Amino acid sequence: MSKFPFDIVLFDLDGTLVDSARDLCPAVNHALGVIGRSAVSETATRNMIGGGTDMMLTRALEATGGLVDDATYRKLTQALLEHYWANIASNTVPYAGCLAALDLLAARGCKLAVVTNKSEKPARELLDALEMTDRFDAIYGGDTLGRERAKPEPDILNAAIADCGGGRAVMIGDSTFDVRAARAAQVPVVTCRYGYHDVPVDELGGDAMIDHFDELAGVLEGL
Ligand SMILES: O=C(O)COP(=O)(O)O
Numbered sequence: 001m002s003k004f005p006f007d008i009v010l011f012d013l014d015g016t017l018v019d020s021a022r023d024l025c026p027a028v029n030h031a032l033g034v035i036g037r038s039a040v041s042e043t044a045t046r047n048m049i050g051g052g053t054d055m056m057l058t059r060a061l062e063a064t065g066g067l068v069d070d071a072t073y074r075k076l077t078q079a080l081l082e083h084y085w086a087n088i089a090s091n092t093v094p095y096a097g098c099l100a101a102l103d104l105l106a107a108r109g110c111k112l113a114v115v116t117n118k119s120e121k122p123a124r125e126l127l128d129a130l131e132m133t134d135r136f137d138a139i140y141g142g143d144t145l146g147r148e149r150a151k152p153e154p155d156i157l158n159a160a161i162a163d164c165g166g167g168r169a170v171m172i173g174d175s176t177f178d179v180r181a182a183r184a185a186q187v188p189v190v191t192c193r194y195g196y197h198d199v200p201v202d203e204l205g206g207d208a209m210i211d212h213f214d215e216l217a218g219v220l221e222g223l
Protein backbone atom coordinates (compact mmCIF):
# COMPACT_ATOMS: atom_id res chain seq x y z
CA MET A 1 0.00 0.00 0.00
CA SER A 2 1.37 3.42 -0.92
CA LYS A 3 2.26 5.82 1.83
CA PHE A 4 -0.69 7.99 2.88
CA PRO A 5 -0.06 11.68 2.04
CA PHE A 6 -0.85 12.96 5.56
CA ASP A 7 0.53 12.13 8.99
CA ILE A 8 -2.06 14.11 10.94
CA VAL A 9 -5.75 14.73 10.29
CA LEU A 10 -7.30 17.58 12.29
CA PHE A 11 -11.07 17.54 12.67
CA ASP A 12 -13.55 20.21 13.60
CA LEU A 13 -16.25 18.75 15.89
CA ASP A 14 -19.75 20.28 15.49
CA GLY A 15 -20.99 19.82 11.94
CA THR A 16 -17.92 17.84 10.89
CA LEU A 17 -17.51 14.77 13.12
CA VAL A 18 -20.86 14.97 14.90
CA ASP A 19 -24.35 16.21 14.11
CA SER A 20 -25.04 18.16 17.28
CA ALA A 21 -27.64 20.71 16.14
CA ARG A 22 -30.49 18.67 17.59
CA ASP A 23 -29.00 19.20 21.07
CA LEU A 24 -27.62 22.72 20.54
CA CYS A 25 -30.88 24.11 19.13
CA PRO A 26 -33.04 23.19 22.17
CA ALA A 27 -30.35 24.68 24.46
CA VAL A 28 -30.45 27.96 22.50
CA ASN A 29 -34.24 27.99 22.64
CA HIS A 30 -34.22 27.27 26.36
CA ALA A 31 -32.07 30.39 26.84
CA LEU A 32 -34.26 32.51 24.52
CA GLY A 33 -37.31 31.35 26.46
CA VAL A 34 -35.88 32.81 29.69
CA ILE A 35 -36.59 36.31 28.31
CA GLY A 36 -39.71 35.33 26.41
CA ARG A 37 -38.11 35.35 22.96
CA SER A 38 -39.54 33.16 20.23
CA ALA A 39 -37.67 29.98 19.32
CA VAL A 40 -35.22 29.67 16.41
CA SER A 41 -35.52 26.73 14.04
CA GLU A 42 -32.97 23.96 13.88
CA THR A 43 -32.15 25.03 10.32
CA ALA A 44 -31.45 28.58 11.49
CA THR A 45 -29.37 27.31 14.42
CA ARG A 46 -27.18 25.26 12.10
CA ASN A 47 -25.92 28.48 10.48
CA MET A 48 -25.14 29.97 13.92
CA ILE A 49 -22.78 27.18 15.02
CA GLY A 50 -19.04 27.30 14.46
CA GLY A 51 -17.80 30.32 16.37
CA GLY A 52 -18.37 28.98 19.88
CA THR A 53 -21.32 29.24 22.28
CA ASP A 54 -21.13 33.02 22.71
CA MET A 55 -21.35 33.65 18.99
CA MET A 56 -24.23 31.18 18.63
CA LEU A 57 -26.20 32.91 21.41
CA THR A 58 -25.42 36.35 20.00
CA ARG A 59 -26.66 35.35 16.56
CA ALA A 60 -29.82 33.82 18.05
CA LEU A 61 -30.52 37.05 19.97
CA GLU A 62 -29.96 39.13 16.83
CA ALA A 63 -32.40 36.88 14.96
CA THR A 64 -35.13 37.24 17.58
CA GLY A 65 -35.23 40.92 18.44
CA GLY A 66 -31.73 42.10 19.20
CA LEU A 67 -28.94 41.98 21.76
CA VAL A 68 -29.47 42.27 25.53
CA ASP A 69 -27.55 43.92 28.36
CA ASP A 70 -24.51 42.17 29.84
CA ALA A 71 -26.23 40.87 32.98
CA THR A 72 -29.06 39.32 30.94
CA TYR A 73 -26.54 37.92 28.48
CA ARG A 74 -24.65 36.19 31.29
CA LYS A 75 -27.89 34.76 32.64
CA LEU A 76 -28.82 33.44 29.20
CA THR A 77 -25.37 31.93 28.65
CA GLN A 78 -25.74 30.13 31.97
CA ALA A 79 -29.20 28.86 31.01
CA LEU A 80 -27.95 27.69 27.60
CA LEU A 81 -24.97 25.85 29.06
CA GLU A 82 -26.97 24.21 31.83
CA HIS A 83 -29.48 22.89 29.31
CA TYR A 84 -26.73 21.75 26.98
CA TRP A 85 -24.75 19.99 29.71
CA ALA A 86 -27.85 18.06 30.76
CA ASN A 87 -28.53 16.95 27.17
CA ILE A 88 -25.10 16.92 25.59
CA ALA A 89 -25.44 13.60 23.79
CA SER A 90 -29.21 13.10 23.89
CA ASN A 91 -29.60 13.40 20.11
CA THR A 92 -26.03 13.98 18.94
CA VAL A 93 -24.49 11.28 16.78
CA PRO A 94 -21.36 10.89 14.67
CA TYR A 95 -22.17 11.48 10.99
CA ALA A 96 -22.73 8.44 8.80
CA GLY A 97 -19.43 6.78 7.99
CA CYS A 98 -17.48 8.89 10.50
CA LEU A 99 -16.23 6.08 12.73
CA ALA A 100 -15.29 3.86 9.78
CA ALA A 101 -13.39 6.76 8.18
CA LEU A 102 -11.50 7.40 11.44
CA ASP A 103 -10.65 3.68 11.60
CA LEU A 104 -9.39 3.76 8.03
CA LEU A 105 -7.21 6.85 8.58
CA ALA A 106 -5.76 5.35 11.76
CA ALA A 107 -5.04 2.12 9.86
CA ARG A 108 -3.21 4.21 7.24
CA GLY A 109 -0.96 5.54 10.01
CA CYS A 110 -2.56 8.95 10.58
CA LYS A 111 -2.72 10.59 13.97
CA LEU A 112 -6.11 12.17 14.58
CA ALA A 113 -6.98 15.31 16.53
CA VAL A 114 -10.03 17.42 17.35
CA VAL A 115 -9.75 21.21 17.08
CA THR A 116 -13.12 22.75 17.94
CA ASN A 117 -14.39 26.18 18.96
CA LYS A 118 -16.63 24.45 21.51
CA SER A 119 -15.10 24.80 24.96
CA GLU A 120 -12.79 21.91 25.77
CA LYS A 121 -14.82 20.56 28.69
CA PRO A 122 -18.09 20.02 26.80
CA ALA A 123 -16.12 18.81 23.77
CA ARG A 124 -14.48 16.11 25.90
CA GLU A 125 -17.74 15.33 27.65
CA LEU A 126 -19.45 14.82 24.28
CA LEU A 127 -16.63 12.71 22.85
CA ASP A 128 -16.64 10.61 26.04
CA ALA A 129 -20.41 10.10 25.83
CA LEU A 130 -20.03 8.94 22.22
CA GLU A 131 -17.03 6.74 23.20
CA MET A 132 -14.82 8.55 20.69
CA THR A 133 -12.19 10.12 22.97
CA ASP A 134 -9.61 7.35 22.63
CA ARG A 135 -9.46 7.79 18.88
CA PHE A 136 -7.72 11.16 19.18
CA ASP A 137 -4.12 12.00 20.03
CA ALA A 138 -5.03 15.60 20.85
CA ILE A 139 -8.25 17.43 21.71
CA TYR A 140 -8.29 21.24 21.72
CA GLY A 141 -11.29 23.42 22.50
CA GLY A 142 -11.93 27.08 21.77
CA ASP A 143 -10.87 28.02 25.31
CA THR A 144 -7.90 25.66 25.70
CA LEU A 145 -5.33 28.33 24.79
CA GLY A 146 -7.63 31.28 25.57
CA ARG A 147 -10.67 32.41 23.57
CA GLU A 148 -8.67 34.96 21.59
CA ARG A 149 -6.65 32.06 20.14
CA ALA A 150 -9.67 30.02 18.98
CA LYS A 151 -10.28 29.46 15.24
CA PRO A 152 -9.90 31.40 12.90
CA GLU A 153 -6.52 31.82 14.60
CA PRO A 154 -4.20 28.92 13.75
CA ASP A 155 -3.01 28.31 17.33
CA ILE A 156 -5.07 25.26 18.31
CA LEU A 157 -4.28 23.61 14.98
CA ASN A 158 -0.57 24.23 15.45
CA ALA A 159 -0.68 22.98 19.03
CA ALA A 160 -2.48 19.79 18.00
CA ILE A 161 0.03 19.22 15.17
CA ALA A 162 2.87 19.58 17.67
CA ASP A 163 1.18 17.18 20.12
CA CYS A 164 0.87 14.66 17.29
CA GLY A 165 4.61 14.83 16.70
CA GLY A 166 4.55 17.16 13.69
CA GLY A 167 4.39 16.18 10.03
CA ARG A 168 2.06 16.71 7.10
CA ALA A 169 -1.32 17.80 8.41
CA VAL A 170 -4.72 18.47 6.89
CA MET A 171 -7.83 20.08 8.37
CA ILE A 172 -11.40 18.85 7.93
CA GLY A 173 -14.13 21.38 8.78
CA ASP A 174 -17.45 22.93 7.91
CA SER A 175 -17.20 26.69 8.46
CA THR A 176 -15.12 29.71 7.49
CA PHE A 177 -13.53 29.50 10.95
CA ASP A 178 -12.01 26.18 9.92
CA VAL A 179 -10.92 27.33 6.47
CA ARG A 180 -9.34 30.53 7.78
CA ALA A 181 -7.58 28.71 10.63
CA ALA A 182 -6.21 26.11 8.22
CA ARG A 183 -4.97 28.81 5.84
CA ALA A 184 -3.29 30.61 8.73
CA ALA A 185 -1.67 27.34 9.85
CA GLN A 186 -0.69 26.67 6.21
CA VAL A 187 -2.38 23.29 6.03
CA PRO A 188 -4.80 22.18 3.31
CA VAL A 189 -8.48 22.05 4.23
CA VAL A 190 -11.35 19.81 3.19
CA THR A 191 -14.89 21.06 3.85
CA CYS A 192 -18.07 19.04 4.49
CA ARG A 193 -21.16 19.80 2.45
CA TYR A 194 -23.34 18.14 5.10
CA GLY A 195 -22.13 20.37 7.97
CA TYR A 196 -23.02 23.78 9.43
CA HIS A 197 -22.07 26.71 7.24
CA ASP A 198 -21.79 30.37 8.15
CA VAL A 199 -21.65 31.30 4.43
CA PRO A 200 -23.17 29.52 1.41
CA VAL A 201 -21.42 26.17 1.19
CA ASP A 202 -19.82 26.80 -2.19
CA GLU A 203 -18.21 29.96 -0.81
CA LEU A 204 -16.31 28.20 1.97
CA GLY A 205 -13.21 28.15 -0.20
CA GLY A 206 -11.48 24.95 0.90
CA ASP A 207 -9.20 22.78 -1.23
CA ALA A 208 -11.79 20.01 -1.63
CA MET A 209 -15.25 19.12 -0.35
CA ILE A 210 -16.83 15.85 0.74
CA ASP A 211 -20.52 14.95 0.73
CA HIS A 212 -20.01 11.87 2.89
CA PHE A 213 -17.28 10.45 5.14
CA ASP A 214 -16.81 7.51 2.77
CA GLU A 215 -15.11 9.92 0.36
CA LEU A 216 -12.61 11.32 2.86
CA ALA A 217 -9.62 8.99 2.55
CA GLY A 218 -9.82 9.05 -1.26
CA VAL A 219 -10.11 12.84 -1.35
CA LEU A 220 -7.08 13.18 0.93
CA GLU A 221 -5.08 10.86 -1.31
CA GLY A 222 -5.94 13.15 -4.25
CA LEU A 223 -4.95 16.46 -2.62
O1 LIG B 1 -19.25 25.51 19.39
C1 LIG B 1 -19.33 25.88 18.21
O2 LIG B 1 -19.96 26.89 17.85
C2 LIG B 1 -18.64 25.15 17.13
O3 LIG B 1 -17.76 24.16 17.32
P1 LIG B 1 -16.89 23.59 16.08
O4 LIG B 1 -15.67 24.45 16.04
O5 LIG B 1 -16.64 22.17 16.53
O6 LIG B 1 -17.72 23.66 14.85
Ligand SMILES: [Mg+2]
Nearest residue numbers: 012014015174
Ligand atom coordinates in the same frame (compact mmCIF):
# COMPACT_ATOMS: atom_id res chain seq x y z
MG1 LIG C 1 -18.07 23.13 12.87
